[in-house]
Amino acid sequence: MIDRLVYRSRAVGILPEVALDRIFRCSVPKNARLNITGALGFSQQTYVQLLEGPPTAIDALVSTLEADPRHTQLTILLRGTSERRLLPGWSMARVDLAIAAPEADMLLKDDDGLGLIALMATLAHEGVAT
Numbered sequence: 001m002i003d004r005l006v007y008r009s010r011a012v013g014i015l016p017e018v019a020l021d022r023i024f025r026c027s028v029p030k031n032a033r034l035n036i037t038g039a040l041g042f043s044q045q046t047y048v049q050l051l052e053g054p055p056t057a058i059d060a061l062v063s064t065l066e067a068d069p070r071h072t073q074l075t076i077l078l079r080g081t082s083e084r085r086l087l088p089g090w091s092m093a094r095v096d097l098a099i100a101a102p103e104a105d106m107l108l109k110d111d112d113g114l115g116l117i118a119l120m121a122t123l124a125h126e127g128v129a130t
């Protein structure tokens with residue numbers, strides 16, 4: 001069993017597109033080491049992240065993320081367990097939610113992470129994620 005968690009947060013400072021390069025450079029190898037997979041979506045100043053992996057690794061990463069000054073207002077939308085990963089092939093898929101507007105904008109205002117999970121998983125599987 002793995003834990004599945006989705007959170008939303010608000011970017012601080014430089015535009016997410018610029019900040020993302022740095023975040024991915026460090027996160028992809030670290031997630032691979034921790035057996036964490038998932039996706040990081042962004043639209044304007046909002047981040048949405050899907051994380052799947054061992055519960056203890058997810059807990060530790062969330063504590064790190066809560067302390068990261070590059071974003072704020074981190075809100076956990078959903079946490080549960082699953083027998084199967086939605087994105088087993090991605091340490092962290094990069095999903096530009098702006099290409100899925102206006103659905104993404106509507107989903108980002110929602111407090112239920114399910115629609116965002118579905119959208120990010122779909123975009124990653126369609127090859128829109130990098």
Ligand SMILES: Cc1cc2nc3c(=O)[nH]c(=O)nc-3n(C[C@H](O)[C@H](O)[C@H](O)COP(=O)(O)O)c2cc1C
Nearest residue numbers: 023026027030031040047049064065068070071092
């Ligand atoms: C929006 C956002 C998403 C992030 N996602 C991850 C992630 O999936 N994995 C990761 O290791 N770090 C991620 N980071 C970076 C961590 O907050 C942290 O800087 C990094 O894990 C290095 O932490 P350490 O030096 O304590 O190991 C993210 C940062 C931000 C702002």
